[in-house]
Amino acid sequence: MAQVVIKDSPYNLKKAKILDIKPLTDKEKLFKLVFEDHTWLDFEPGQFIMVSLMGIGEIPVSICSSPLNRHYFEICVRAVGKVTNSLHKLNVGDIIGVRGPYGNGFPIKIIEGHDLLIIAGGLGLAPLRSLILYAIDNRRDFGEIHILFGCKTPGELLFEDEIEEWGKRLDIHFACTVDRADPDWKGNVGLITSLIPGVDIDPLRTYAAVVGPPVMYKFVIKELLAKGLPVDQILLSFERHMKCGMGKCGRCQIQNLYCCKDGPVFTFKEIMDMAEAL
Ligand SMILES: Cc1cc2nc3c(=O)[nH]c(=O)nc-3n(C[C@H](O)[C@H](O)[C@H](O)COP(=O)(O)OP(=O)(O)OC[C@H]3O[C@@H](n4cnc5c(N)ncnc54)[C@H](O)[C@@H]3O)c2cc1C
Ligand code: FES
Missing domain, CATH: 3.40.50.80 (Nucleotide-binding domain of ferredoxin-NADP reductase (FNR) module)
Incomplete structure (x- = not known):
């Protein structure tokens, strides 16, 4: 079946190639990534991306490199479950799907x-x-x-x-x-x-x-x-379970706030009266 790609859909994935993998501890690895189309990821510190492994799943992960680095971006991933363990098994040169960046980041x-x-x-x-x-x-x-x-x-x-x-x-x-x-x-x-x-x-x-x-x-x-x-x-x-990452599914909701869209960064003032936020 031919793949249908809707132009400008916010769900479109970009292919990112793994340039380097550095084990940081027994559980965490640092992945250096670059987009295959040679565009760069424009983001603010504190924003996250959705990382997708075909046939396995999609997860939110924070971008951990400097936004001023135009050569590559990095994510640090702890192996805890299905997608993260699969990511840990990948090699340099492998391709993953990325959409985003999402969230507000630090102001x-x-x-x-x-x-x-x-x-x-x-x-x-x-x-x-x-x-x-x-x-x-x-x-x-x-x-x-x-x-x-x-x-x-x-x-x-x-x-x-x-x-x-x-x-x-x-x-x-x-x-x-x-x-x-x-x-x-x-x-x-x-x-x-x-x-x-x-x-x-x-x-x-x-x-x-x-x-x-x-x-x-x-x-x-x-x-x-x-x-x-x-x-x-x-x-x-904050970390919440997320599906869409962009305020559509409600999975990450804290009262009237979407953690993925209004956050993940909140001031204490914003959430201090929401018992479930903490
Ligand atoms: C905004 C945001 C930024 C994140 N940044 C990073 C990061 O930089 N590095 C990193 O390693 N992880 C990060 N996470 C957590 C990461 O998304 C989860 O570890 C991942 O979704 C687990 O997927 P899995 O398929 O490997 O695990 P699963 O098999 O789905 O679950 C394994 C375990 O992880 C728990 N889990 C699943 N999803 C989440 C979640 N969203 N938050 C907390 N616990 C979860 C499950 O409850 C279960 O106990 C972030 C999460 C959010 C929401
Ligand atoms: S993850 Fe879907 S609304 Fe936040």
């Missing part, structure tokens, strides 16, 4: 000129890496930059080389912690919330960008409020 134009407090739990570093790389590329447009990263064990550290670089930079305050150390670990031990009281910020000048596992948000928000951050300067990116 860069509003954040610029302010201090930035980035709080990443585990795989939450993937979407935040895009924001971090953007801020580094435009360092003069931001004030102080604080990055806090936490994961369960040292073996789950993502982007280790980059983390080391961020830790060495004099224009970035970087701190990392693990919930459970191993004998070789020399850094902080404790939940990511334990790092927040020690961060020296001017709350009125600071935007916090928070991404991590669902359990993290309530405790991180409590610490940020205790520091005096205004509710509209706390930015949270």
